[in-house]
């Protein structure tokens with residue numbers, strides 16, 4: 001079992017740090033389709049650079065190493081109890097080595113177990129087969145994209161598309177809508193797995209299972225193959241673009257599976273996966289425990305990504321250097337589209353911190369400060385100092401109920417996150433004089449590289465991702481997507497994409 005455990009450790013490390021060739025290819029193609037100088041091109045360049053950095057550093061592509069789901073096929077007679085024990089040990093080791101973020105949280109107490117183990121996790125599913133080796137597939141699916149999963153119960157009325165009936169065209173409408181409703185919040189451009197039929201549970205299972213297919217494969221069912229092609233082509237007319245910045249690529253892959261249902265139920269379940277589509281698999285010899293094959297092609301990214309700093313966006317026109325603490329005047333001068341380079345001290349804060357700060361004081365002075373929606377991967381080095389292993393933004397919309405109040409209460413001038421925020425925050429930004437800055441979701445190596453020092457941490461008891469880290473940064477690049485004048489790029493993209501969605505109202509599949 002020692003060798004088997006080492007093989008699983010290698011699988012976890014590879015999955016977290018290296019995107020498979022089919023995924024990288026899809027991202028490269030998307031990059032080629034964007035015009036140089038646009039926000040989408042800038043985002044995709046950062047993403048490509050991040051993929052490369054993760055490979056070189058053997059560190060997580062994205063700081064959210066997600067929910068670990070293992071799908072395993074075993075020959076009859078292999079001891080699954082021992083395998084589970086070895087897998088758990090490998091998970092603990094991968095967490096210790098910073099290949100995984102401690103991501104397992106007790107749902108009742110909020111306590112982070114610190115080692116990625118916990119009630120029901122990691123998810124390990126076994127199936128028997130008649131071969132004499134073991135197959136282990138792993139997917140690391142992050143929370144931001146998981147939150148954009150959606151399940152439709154047909155028939156239904158869909159925003160922009162009207163009635164969706166219990167037929168192939170109704171299914172088409174649901175899938176188109178699923179891409180629209182995700183906007184940029186699941187770190188588009190994304191991949192979707194769709195499950196038609198089943199019940200609520202098995203429908204989602206089927207959807208997630210599709211994410212194990214190769215991006216370039218062809219569905220053996222002719223109708224579904226046609227539907228997959230249709231969705232891929234037409235979802236990209238919505239112009240939501242990478243990170244929801246607008247652009248030519250919104251969806252990178254669509255895989256659809258179907259199963260039987262019961263007469264009263266007709267579900268279409270969609271599993272949305274971000275561009276950081278981390279899945280890998282191995283075949284393992286039963287006797288030796290060694291890996292014999294990798295299931296998804298691994299290919300180092302050959303081309304050198306252009307350095308991001310050299311790109312000037314036509315749409316953006318301006319690049320502004322800001323040093324924290326920031327004044328209200330500096331903030332009021334910014335407008336949607338400006339690229340901002342931040343230096344100085346920034347503070348992380350996500351779900352637990354926002355809730356806490358509503359009725360407590362902050363542990364540090366946040367006046368003129370920058371709040372970063374981020375839950376990093378951190379490791380202590382041999383001298384006991386914290387080292388940042390990965391530190392990209394988290395989805396900001398979760399903080400919508402708190403953000404405006406927190407800004408005003410503590411005098412915060414800039415919030416960095418991804419995916420944008422809602423009307424209450426937009427009004428708060430305008431009233432108080434603050435901006436929302438969109439960083440590139442998933443670019444955890446790229447941003448970790450901008451952090452020059454960890455100056456302290458508060459609320460360590462909330463666990464590594466939820467603690468408040470005080471980070472000194474240099475030239476941390478982000479785009480103003482909500483300014484202090486009531487403008488929101490997110491609102492604009494949502495509105496225009498809804499209009500484009502409505503163009504797909506007419507019946508396509510008869």
Ligand SMILES: O=C(O)C[C@H](O)C(=O)O
Nearest residue numbers: 064142143144375394395
């Ligand atoms: O938890 C995180 O760090 C990010 C999360 O995956 C998200 O997309 O919001």
Ligand code: SF4
Nearest residue numbers: 062142144187274442
């Ligand atoms: S931050 Fe974005 S890239 Fe990372 S797991 Fe969340 S959705 Fe995926």
